[in-house]
Amino acid sequence: MNNSVLNSIRFIVFLSLQVLIFNNINLFGYLNPYPYVLFILLYPVNSNKSVLLLGSFALGILLDMFCNSGGIHTTASLILAFIRPTLFKFSFGLSYEYQTVKIADKISPERITLLLLAIFIHHFILFYLEYFRIGLLFTILSRTLLSTLFTFTICLLIIYLIKPNKR
């Protein structure tokens, strides 16, 4: 399938999943997973980077509208989209650009590192901007850690689900 069509479908699916299902989970009363970060991470490595920036901005601002949260999702996903190449380099080594890396291929240690790191950074920015007070750093960190684990689990499940079946 054409890449841009696939990405548009992913955009809509992740947005609606987040709004309709994942925002209503409220595990222990306050924990919600944010697996829409997968949209940013699953974006093809060799495609246009500016489109990814614009895409994550649009995804974030739509989510902010639905959550009434100002611009926290927008900022967090924008920063994640910007530092994505660095994260790829960190987890796959320098040569990541020359091979087509697909996260959905196989769950290897490198991919788990990438997922955990990306989710942690995204959630930390998200919760920091939500609380907006450095004095609450402990609360922010504990919430970030718990949510990271939750989102990570959901992301793994989603990756297993959408993984193309190879025989």
Next chain:
Amino acid sequence: MQQIINFIIKNSYRLLFLLLLGISLTLTIKSHSYHRSEYVNSANSITGAVYKKVNEVNEYLSLKEKNKDLASENALLKELLFNKKDTLITSKTLFRNDLNNYKVMVGKVVKNSFNVRENYITINAGSDKGLKTDMGVINDKGIVGIVEKTSANYATIQSVLNIKSKINAKLKNSNHFGSLVWDGRNVGYAQLIDVPRLASLRKGDSIVTGGNSDIFPENIPIGKIDKIFIDRKTNYYTINIRLFNDMTSLGYVYVIENKKKKEKQQLEAITTAPKK
């Protein structure tokens, strides 16, 4: 000129990032000031329509409970009606005269949030029905919040479960005033601060809205006293209140317009204005 254009082309990716980052940070910082951002809120037609559809499904699943709530409210109103001294008196004169100051409009919650520190509720009534910013919102059990932003068909409400919310409240039996705030922790409890030490408090006493408020009528129920603390710095009481309302499950709400709010505020402004 050539160099400037070259620079822009060379760094277009970075510049795009900085531009978008600037926009999103502005939105974030704006949202932490008193009034929310003008455009990014759920009182617009796209998000409102989505939440309305979702709510239609949820509503169907909770029909039984809602019926029970309506029946109990009906029973309460019937009780008022049957206990009139004279059945010839029409219901308007049954209530105190000052209640005619208030106009009540109905709305339905289509989006409720309670898991962050600044919680907002979206309802399906907007400026077309006469809703405006800073009107009080209650339901049959007690207070819900204050209208924040309105669009033609939707409105967002600053819930009492919002650390920015501050509502005038009093003890039902002694008329001592305090401010109702929320510490951002437990969704079943709010805090009443700045209650003078003279007030005699007991666990289980009722807290209602106070008469100082321009937004709510007096004596709307809020909750019961759960725990009492003494603030060492200010020597005022801080009281933990168990809310009557279950803020995690809201259905129909009533929006209250105070018709004489403007008159009162004008009078107060004239009184406190410096004399020439």
